[in-house]
Amino acid sequence: MGVVLSLADFIKGAPPSALQDVGAYWQSLRVDGALPKRSDLRPKDMADHLDKVFLLERIGTGHVRFRLCGSVLCDVLGMDLRGMPLSALFEMPYRDQLSGLIEECFQRPAILQMRLSAGWSATGNYRMNLWPMLSDLGDASRILGCLVADDGSGPTKRFRLDYASTDALCGAVHPPKMEKPAPLGTGFELIDGGAD
Numbered sequence: 463m464g465v466v467l468s469l470a471d472f473i474k475g476a477p478p479s480a481l482q483d484v485g486a487y488w489q490s491l492r493v494d495g496a497l498p499k500r501s502d503l504r505p506k507d508m509a510d511h512l513d514k515v516f517l518l519e520r521i522g523t524g525h526v527r528f529r530l531c532g533s534v535l536c537d538v539l540g541m542d543l544r545g546m547p548l549s550a551l552f553e554m555p556y557r558d559q560l561s562g563l564i565e566e567c568f569q570r571p572a573i574l575q576m577r578l579s580a581g582w583s584a585t586g587n588y589r590m591n592l593w594p595m596l597s598d599l600g601d602a603s604r605i606l607g608c609l610v611a612d613d614g615s616g617p618t619k620r621f622r623l624d625y626a627s628t629d630a631l632c633g634a635v636h637p638p639k640m641e642k643p644a645p646l647g648t649g650f651e652l653i654d655g656g657a658d
Contacts, residue, residue: 480511481591484608485573488593495631497571499596500604514610518548518592520568520603524561525549535609538588540617553581556623563626567594568602572628580618587612588621594631 487507491498500517508515513533518526528543536543539551548564549557567574574592588611595604 480514480610481589481608484508484511484515484606485591485593488595488606497594497596497602497631499598499600501598503595503606511608514608516543516607516609518605518607520605521547524565526564526605529604532609534611538609538611538617539619551621553620553622556621559623559626563628564592564605566628567592567605570628570630571602572630575627575629576623577625578621579624581620581622586618587624 488498491502503517505512511532514535515530515532516528516535517530519529521527525547527545527547531543543551549560552560563574563576566572571594573594576590576592578588578590580586580588588609590607590609593606594602595606597603
């Protein structure tokens, strides 16, 4: 007698369509295995998911800040995130790990997939994917990101990093060149230096 499996168990664990769609779009922009450039992005091509999409800029080793941000992430955190470092959205114990993962995303290069949970006694689970990109000058210093919330997830002040994986990119034979990073800590003093 065979084993009966519930299709719902597989659907529940499947990546939300926004992550799949944005990832497929990013993949379609790659030419001969190279990372796509920031100028290749066309908002209309991601129209169904623009509220979940954001763009990050590398400002130092393992550190990025928001250049553009969709409404979902702003609503979850309750603030306009433009100019803020991504690390400020995470509870302090997870920031060093996040920094290492972001640098791996640029250097290997690799796609970063994370499962997050709400901090500060809030409830909810989230998924965030990051795809490395080139600036218009050709250096690996941009990231296309997408955040989706599980059903029932509400606002939070900080994220916890529950799980992360990096998938090295096939066809990326030569590591992308890196722009000279800004000194460590640039742009972080007002956020990371204050009360958590």
